Amino acid sequence: xxxxxxxxxxxxxxxxxxxxxxxxxxxxxxxxxxxxxxxxxxxxxxxxxxxxxxxxxxxxxxxxxxxxxxxxxxxxxxxxxxxxxxxxxxxxxxxxxxxxxxxxxxxxxxxxxxxxxxxxxxxxxxxxxxxxxxxxxxxxxxxxxxxxxxxxxxxxxxxxxxxxxxxxxxxxxxxxxxxxxxxxxxxxxxxxxxxxxxxxxxxxxxxxxxxxxxxxxxxxxxxxxxxxxxxxxxxxxxxxxxxxxxxxxxxxxxxxxxxxxxxxxxxxxxxxxxxxxxxxxxxxxxxxxxxxxxxxxxxxxxxx
Amino acid sequence: xxxxxxxxxxxxxxxxxxxxxxxxxxxxxxxxxxxxxxxxxxxxxxxxxxxxxxxxxxxxxxxxxxxxxxxxxxxxxxxxxxxxxxxxxxxxxxxxxxxxxxxxxxxxxxxxxxxxxxxxxxxxxxxxxxxxxxxxxxxxxxxxxxxxxxxxxxxxxxxxxxxxxxxxxxxxxxxxxxxxxxxxxxxxxxxxxxxxxxxxxxxxxxxxxxxxxxxxxxxxxxxxxxxxxxxxxxxxxxxxxxxxxxxxxxxxxxxxxxx
Numbered sequence: 426x427x428x429x430x431x432x433x434x435x436x437x438x439x440x441x442x443x444x445x446x447x448x449x450x451x452x453x454x455x456x457x458x459x460x461x462x463x464x465x466x467x468x469x470x471x472x473x474x475x476x477x478x479x480x481x482x483x484x485x486x487x488x489x490x491x492x493x494x495x496x497x498x499x500x501x502x503x504x505x506x507x508x509x510x511x512x513x514x515x516x517x518x519x520x521x522x523x524x525x526x527x528x529x530x531x532x533x534x535x536x537x538x539x540x541x542x543x544x545x546x547x548x549x550x551x552x553x554x555x556x557x558x559x560x561x562x563x564x565x566x567x568x569x570x571x572x573x574x575x576x577x578x579x580x581x582x583x584x585x586x587x588x589x590x591x592x593x594x595x596x597x598x599x600x601x602x603x604x605x606x607x608x609x610x611x612x613x614x615x616x617x618x619x620x621x622x623x624x625x626x627x628x629x630x631x632x633x634x635x636x637x638x639x640x641x642x643x644x645x646x647x648x649x650x651x652x653x654x655x656x657x658x659x660x661x662x663x664x665x666x667x668x669x670x671x672x673x674x675x676x677x678x679x680x681x682x683x684x685x686x687x688x689x690x691x692x693x694x695x696x697x698x699x700x701x702x703x704x705x706x707x708x709x710x711x712x713x714x715x716x717x718x719x720x721x722x723x724x725x726x727x728x729x
Numbered sequence: 730x731x732x733x734x735x736x737x738x739x740x741x742x743x744x745x746x747x748x749x750x751x752x753x754x755x756x757x758x759x760x761x762x763x764x765x766x767x768x769x770x771x772x773x774x775x776x777x778x779x780x781x782x783x784x785x786x787x788x789x790x791x792x793x794x795x796x797x798x799x800x801x802x803x804x805x806x807x808x809x810x811x812x813x814x815x816x817x818x819x820x821x822x823x824x825x826x827x828x829x830x831x832x833x834x835x836x837x838x839x840x841x842x843x844x845x846x847x848x849x850x851x852x853x854x855x856x857x858x859x860x861x862x863x864x865x866x867x868x869x870x871x872x873x874x875x876x877x878x879x880x881x882x883x884x885x886x887x888x889x890x891x892x893x894x895x896x897x898x899x900x901x902x903x904x905x906x907x908x909x910x911x912x913x914x915x916x917x918x919x920x921x922x923x924x925x926x927x928x929x930x931x932x933x934x935x936x937x938x939x940x941x942x943x944x945x946x947x948x949x950x951x952x953x954x955x956x957x958x959x960x961x962x963x964x965x966x967x968x969x970x971x972x973x974x975x976x977x978x979x980x981x982x983x984x985x986x987x988x
Contacts, residue, residue, distance in 0.1 A: 438980035445973035450935040452966045456942050457912070459959040495917070502920050 475524030490526030497522055497532070501539045505546065512548040515539055519557055523564075530568060533561030537574050538639070541582045551582035569606065572596025573633070576609065577626060586617025605629060620657075624650050648693040649716045652708060655690055659698055659706035662686065673704030733821045734829030741833020742840075745799065750837065753791050757845050760787055761852040776856045781950040784849035785870050789946070791845070792838055792878045793905070799837070800885025801897035803830045804982070824979035831886055831975060838878045846871050863952035869960060870949035876967040877943040881905060883974035884938065890982040907933070908940040938970050 479486055497518040504510035519536040523529060537558050543549035558575045565571060572592050579589035590613040597606035609625065616622050624647060631643035659677070662685045666674045669683065677698055680686045691697050696709035708714055745751070764783050804827075807813035816826060849867070884904055888897035907914070911934040918930025942963050945955055 435980045435984060438976045441976050442973055445969050445976070446936070449938075449966055449969050449973070452962055452969065453935055453939055453942075456939070456959065456962050456966060459956050459962065460912075460942065499913070499916055499920065503916075 475521045478521055479525055486525040490522050490529055490532075493518060493522040493525060494529060494532050497536070497539075501547075507545060510545060512539070515548045516550065516553050523557065523560060527560075527564035530561065530565060530570070533558055533565075533571055534574055537578060541578055551578055554578050554582070567600055569596040569599040569602035572599065572602075573606065573629070576613070577630065580613060580617070580626060581623070584618065586613055589617065590614035603633075620650055620654050624654075645715065646717050648714055652692045652714045653716050655692065656698060656706040656708075659690065659700075660704070663700060663704040663706065667704060673702070674700050676700055731822075731825060733825040734832060737816070737821070737826055737829025738832035738836060741803070741830050742836045745834070745837040750795060750799065751841060751844070753795070754841065754844050754848070757787055757791060758848050761848050762855075764852065777853065778950050780849070780852050780856060781867060782946060784845075784852060785867070785874065785946040785949065788842055788845045788849070788871065789874045789877065792842055792874060793881060795841065796834070796838060796878045796881040797885050797898060797901050797905075799834055800882045801889045801894045801901065803834060803886055804889045805894050805897075823983045824975075827886065827890070827978055827982055828975065831882060834882050834886075835879050838882065839875060842871060842875055842878070861952075866945075866949040866952060866955060869955050870945050872960070873943040873945055873963060876963055877940055880938050880940070880943075880967050880970055880974075883971040883978070887974045887978040887981070890978045890985065904937060905940060908938045909944075910941070911935075911937055911939040912941050939966075942966060 478489065497515070500514060500518060501512065504512060515536075519532060519540070522532045523536070526532075537554040538547065540548045540557060541551040541554035555575065555578050558571055558578060561571045562568070562575065572595055576589045576592035576596065579585045579592055590610045593606050593610035593613060596602055597604075597610055609629070612622050612625060627643050627646050627650065631640055631647065634640055634643070659680075662680050663674055666680060666683055666685060674680050674683075677686070677689050677700065679700075681689060689697050692708055692712050692714045694712050694714050696712040696714075699707045699709055701707050708716070761780075761784060764780060804813075807816070807830075813826075817823065821829075846868070853864075881901065885897060885901045888900045892900065914930050915934035918927045918934075921927060921930075948955055
């Protein structure tokens with residue numbers, strides 16, 4: 426075979442291969458959209474039993490657990506902040522992940538957040554979050570961080586202050602536990618439900634976490650708590666104003682005119698507070714500050 | 730068009746039959762029979778689902794093992810047995826030889842898959858289920874499996890043109906696994922905040938053959954309609970990618986020193 430006829434396929438390849446790659450990439454985008462219309466059915470767990478998966482993992486539980494955890498994050502991330510989204514597979518995925526690798530602390534900690542957040546932020550199942558963290562504590566008895574998560578879940582999500590205090594106290598006795606855990610346990614036991622205690626817990630969450638999303642969430646809650654505290658103070662002043670003048674203030678300027686405050690109070694985003702006709706302080710509708718609904722709604726009965 | 734690849738293809742098929750490659754059908758038949766008998770006793774209401782899932786998965790898995798392990802030996806075996814030299818002394822070009830070998834193995838896989846599909850239909854018949862129009866979806870799933878196998882065969886043949894059977898197997902299996910997760914790789918990149926990682930995962934996901942495209946077993950088992958356009962696009966995708974791999978294999982093989 427001549428040299429030129431042997432090199433012909435190479436030149437043909439050099440010309441055709443990039444063109445074919447471009448064609449398959451273009452085609453892939455079309456296939457993606459067609460497959461996307463079918464994914465509703467594909468989004469399922471064919472094997473739900475964690476112990477069965479552990480049995481068939483042939484000793485590769487750790488690797489399989491990593492894969493399941495990645496899938497959990499993708500599952501949550503794909504639905505997070507989507508209107509009307511539900512999270513039916515979140516618990517089975519976390520159950521499988523933590524059964525395959527009971528030492529995967531991150532799955533307990535983040536999994537509890539994914540499960541406990543309500544609305545479009547998570548499954549709205551603090552009960553399952555508590556179960557997950559308790560399982561994590563059983564498998565990792567020396568890890569104090571899981572106790573802080575459990576204390577937080579009881580305090581913030583379930584408003585079960587005695588259980589919360591107990592979780593913080595148990596954690597404070599573990600190796601390397603920070604001193605503030607004992608303080609937190611005492612504080613929750615004495616002043617459960619107060620804004621002060623809530624602020625203390627969220628400040629600790631902000632300080633002790635490195636994840637930017639959790640820190641951002643903590644900061645947002647702290648701003649909401651500060652606004653709530655301001656409004657509670659303003660409500661007291663409005664009552665005082667009403668006693669003096671026989672009517673509720675129409676705006677915060679009325680309080681200043683009456684000499685009850687020195688300056689116009691503003692929320693953490695700089696918007697002045699308003700007064701509703703019944704004399705209750707409120708946020709400016711333009712203000713991005715959000716009052717945490719956990720402190721707006723009454724506690725669930727039976728948790729005390 | 731030259732008919733030179735045809736005898737090579739038929740010879741490859743005959744050789745596969747002679748090597749008792751089709752004996753795997755016995756294993757498949759036993760698996761289907763066992764599943765058909767057992768499933769009614771261990772499950773309630775999912776007989777059909779289990780038989781279809783198990784049958785299609787077995788067709789895919791057995792086909793993959795054949796495509797990879799026979800595919801990587803297509804060229805090296807001929808060199809090892811020195812039959813390649815007598816073949817190339819005839820009026821046949823190297824790319825025609827490759828095309829013939831490829832077509833021969835694909836023919837073997839088609840025949841094998843056809844028999845397994847009949848076995849699957851028999852198992853469904855055994856569990857006492859009347860045929861329904863959605864059963865055609867099983868044929869679509871089988872067709873997609875064949876497209877997948879054609880692509881894997883081309884991949885194995887490409888690697889076998891320049892590396893040992895052992896390495897070719899590793900490369901083919903590696904690319905196959907990566908290709909199965911192509912969509913996840915891209916999704917993973919989208920979740921990261923690193924733009925470089927986003928671009929890298931996107932490029933990888935488009936560069937590797939996307940085997941996830943051909944996985945419609947669950948949809949077929951649940952009787953969910955598969956768009957006709959997807960059949961067309963997947964066929965075109967497989968044809969283009971196979972052409973790409975065969976052109977690359979020909980380019981490598983034509984310049985390879987066989988002395």
